[in-house]
């Protein structure tokens with residue numbers, strides 16, 4: 013039985029988007045507290061997330077987009093130095109502060125380092141406790157609390173750097189992973205399976221736009237038993253057929269029934285079940301290789317408990 017890695021960095025806590033924003037630094041504290049009090053943290057191999065390079069980010073994003081965010085943060089740094097505004101707005105929900113660039117680079121760096129460690133066999137699987145989240149970040153646009161798409165970067169990195177021919181992405185965040193879909197639609201080396209509330213933000217995902225995108229939209233107030241049935245029916249045959257060499261998880265926990273940003277009815281046992289089902293596929297086809305990265309999850313208590321359940325399943329605790 014291999015080890016489970018836990019990648020994070022203090023820079024991911026320094027990114028914040030203003031008072032009252034649900035995508036807040038305290039999310040990482042809630043996870044850390046829960047792992048500490050339950051002892052789950054002791055069973056994980058903790059590693060510091062390195063910085064990705066802008067070159068790494070262009071695996072998934074247009075170079076002009078990476079440069080535009082870099083220019084925005086340079087202008088913001090000048091404003092901050094002059095005693096001016098502390099945030100640079102990207103969309104109504106998404107902004108940069110003085111630490112956001114480094115946080116975003118650590119988020120992609122965490123996933124890349126996790127891929128390297130899992131591919132080398134040092135770790136069996138890994139979870140990246142990072143912010144900002146990434147799955148709404150499109151090829152040439154940041155949006156929806158996301159700056160760069162670390163799971164898409166990591167998937168392309170695994171393909172290019174490690175020569176993998178088939179990688180799967182599983183997204184169980186309450187919101188559709190429109191950014192990942194935008195970047196990886198029609199890339200035959202990738203299969204993405206997702207389940208999300210619909211109609212809901214960001215309004216996409218009702219139709220599967222490409223053969224490699226398996227979208228399962230579900231109405232508000234759908235509960236875990238129904239979602240498990242839909243996953244068995246829609247995800248599992250496609251994953252079995254695809255035989256992924258590595259599996260990424262866009263691990264959002266905002267489909268929890270206590271999370272007010274969504275209206276789905278998952279509980280901790282559902283996150284355990286989903287993680288175990290993904291592990292079964294990984295053990296069969298992928299030598300157990302899973303790299304999971306935090307996306308949403310805004311009720312702090314539910315987030316801590318759900319990540320604990322996810323990690324217990326990943327680490328066989």
Ligand SMILES: [Zn+2]
Nearest residue numbers: 185187266308
């Ligand atoms: Zn979400």
